[in-house]
Amino acid sequence: LQALENIQLDLEAVNIKAGKAFLRLKRKFIQMRRPFLERRDLIIRHIPGFWVKAFLNHPKISILINRRDEDIFRYLTNLQVQDLRHISMGYKMKLYFQTNPYFTNMVIVKEFQRNRSGRLVSHSTPIRWHRGQEPQARRHRNQDTNHSFFIWFSNHSLPEADRIAEIIKNDLWVNPLRYYMMGEGVVRSWASERQTLERPSCFRFWIQ
Amino acid sequence: LQALENIQLDLEAVNIKAGKAFLRLKRKFIQMRRPFLERRDLIIRHIPGFWVKAFLNHPKISILINRRDEDIFRYLTNLQVQDLRHISMGYKMKLYFQTNPYFTNMVIVKEFQRNRSGRLVSHSTPIRWHRGQEPQARRHRNQDTNHSFFIWFSNHSLPEADRIAEIIKNDLWVNPLRYYMMGEGVVRSWASERQTLERPSCFRFWIQ
Numbered sequence: 394l395q396a397l398e399n400i401q402l403d404l405e406a407v408n409i410k411a412g413k414a415f416l417r418l419k420r421k422f423i424q425m426r427r428p429f430l431e432r433r434d435l436i437i438r439h440i441p442g443f444w445v446k447a448f449l450n451h452p453k454i455s456i457l458i459n460r461r462d463e464d465i466f467r468y469l470t471n472l473q474v475q476d477l478r479h480i481s482m483g484y485k486m487k488l489y490f491q492t493n494p495y496f497t498n499m500v501i502v503k504e505f506q507r508n509r510s511g512r513l514v515s516h517s518t519p520i521r522w523h524r525g526q527e528p529q530a531r532r533h534r535n536q537d538t539n540h541s542f543f544i545w546f547s548n549h550s551l552p553e554a555d556r557i558a559e560i561i562k563n564d565l566w567v568n569p570l571r572y573y574m575m576g577e578g579v580v581r582s583w584a585s586e587r588q589t590l591e592r593p594s595c596f597r598f599w600i601q
Numbered sequence: 602l603q604a605l606e607n608i609q610l611d612l613e614a615v616n617i618k619a620g621k622a623f624l625r626l627k628r629k630f631i632q633m634r635r636p637f638l639e640r641r642d643l644i645i646r647h648i649p650g651f652w653v654k655a656f657l658n659h660p661k662i663s664i665l666i667n668r669r670d671e672d673i674f675r676y677l678t679n680l681q682v683q684d685l686r687h688i689s690m691g692y693k694m695k696l697y698f699q700t701n702p703y704f705t706n707m708v709i710v711k712e713f714q715r716n717r718s719g720r721l722v723s724h725s726t727p728i729r730w731h732r733g734q735e736p737q738a739r740r741h742r743n744q745d746t747n748h749s750f751f752i753w754f755s756n757h758s759l760p761e762a763d764r765i766a767e768i769i770k771n772d773l774w775v776n777p778l779r780y781y782m783m784g785e786g787v788v789r790s791w792a793s794e795r796q797t798l799e800r801p802s803c804f805r806f807w808i809q
Contacts, residue, residue: 394648397778400641404634408775411630418626422619426612433608440602511771512764554761556720563719567616570605 416480423476434471443573444469450575453560462542468493474566482507486561497521503546505558515552624688631684642679651781652677658783661768670750676701682774690715694769705729711754713766723760 437443445466449455458466468491477483483506490499503517520543522528528541545557552558565572645651653674657663666674676699685691691714698707711725728751730736736749753765760766773780 394778394782397641397644400637400644401776401778404637404641404775407630407633407637411626411633414626414630415623418619418622422615422622425615425619429608429612429615433605433612436605436608511767551762554759559719567612568609570602570609574602 419476420478423478434473437569438471440573442467444472444569447565447569447572450572451560451565454557454565457540457545457557458542459540465490465493465495465543468495472561472566472569474562477504477506480506484562486558486566494523495526496523501546503558505552505555513552515549515555515558517546517549520547627684628686631686642681645777646679648781650675652680652777655773655777655780658780659768659773662765662773665748665753665765666750667748673698673701673703673751676703680769680774680777682770685712685714688714692770694766694774703731703734705731709754711766713760713763721760723757723763723766725754725757728755 445463448458448466448469449463469488470491471487471489473487473489475485475487477485483504485502485504487500487502490496490501492499498518498521501518501520503515505513505515508514528544653671656666656674656677657671677696678699679695679697681695681697683693683695685693691712693710693712695708695710698704698709700707706726706729709726709728711723713721713723716722736752
């Protein structure tokens with residue numbers, strides 16, 4: 394058993410080294426992507442309605458966006474998905490909004506990270522709805538709000554199985570242009586051709 | 602839009618580079634751990650009943666192991682958790698058994714990996730139960746088998762939320778000695794003291 398314990402200590406040392414090396418590599422690529430992402434941000438901000446179009450054109454996200462969400466998304470000016478730099482796994486998505494008649498937040502954030510026991514947990518900015526605009530208050534009037542981007546946003550019941558978060562992080566955010574373009578008649582064939590290409594597995598490294 | 606497309610191409614190049622770098626690093630640490638794991642294997646094989654004890658002492662796994670599973674686990678000679686080397690995320694756990702009265706397999710494997718669309722999927726070796734030993738056939742006789750390690754093993758309905766697989770991979774496999782020792786009166790205080798220490802986050806790098 395003593396020999397076994399010594400091996401465990403050796404393994405633990407390797408694991409600590411591995412943890413540090415992976416974190417270093419993750420930070421290096423965050424750094425490498427930054428200038429491109431900043432330029433992308435800048436360009437997108439000059440294309441009105443870019444994000445609402447990209448969201449609505451995504452076949453797996455659009456089903457979550459009801460007509461009222463769509464109205465709200467017209468005030469969406471920016472989306473950012475960021476790795477948490479200080480830990481091995483974790484990220485947050487930030488949605489920036491213009492002043493709008495629905496809620497007072499200018500930015501809402503949903504964050505995913507592992508807690509101490511290794512379980513994935515999520516939390517999000519409480520949305521400060523204007524009076525009468527809360528999805529709950531509106532539900533009895535309009536069944537359409539039963540599926541809603543904002544209900545998903547504020548739901549933290551099963552983050553491990555949160556497909557929507559994964560798609561936003563690993564697909565929409567990785568190449569929003571692809572989805573923005575999907576509506577354009579001229580480039581439709583080009584876009585759909587690109588879309589059917591097998592997505593390289595490296596996309597999953599976007600956010601480690 | 603042309604500028605945006607160029608930036609996307611630049612980002613894609615960074616992502617491909619990142620994917621390769623992470624895979625290289627992962628392989629490097631698989632390599633570094635190997636000699637320690639081989640020695641650990643060898644020592645454990647000379648401690649009869651090591652794995653059944655480690656499994657049963659783990660507070661979060663033992664609840665899954667019913668009395669019949671416990672009998673079956675007495676034939677368990679080895680556990681191995683291995684990264685899939687060729688892809689960024691994916692692993693398999695192998696359980697080796699001696700000849701036993703329950704099933705004919707000498708080794709059963711449960712594997713987790715991302716499919717092309719990025720979804721985590723699992724599959725496992727079909728267990729070739731001896732006639733009358735199938736958990737299904739026994740269920741009406743013994744309600745105890747409703748929770749069962751082997752029912753979990755063959756269940757692939759929600760791999761993203763598979764806590765048991767995560768615990769085996771990131772905790773039991775990382776330090777089985779800790780759980781093997783937990784039953785020992787003499788070292789109980791030592792073991793539980795170690796156990797309550799916050800687990801360093803690097804453990805999550807064990808299997809990337």
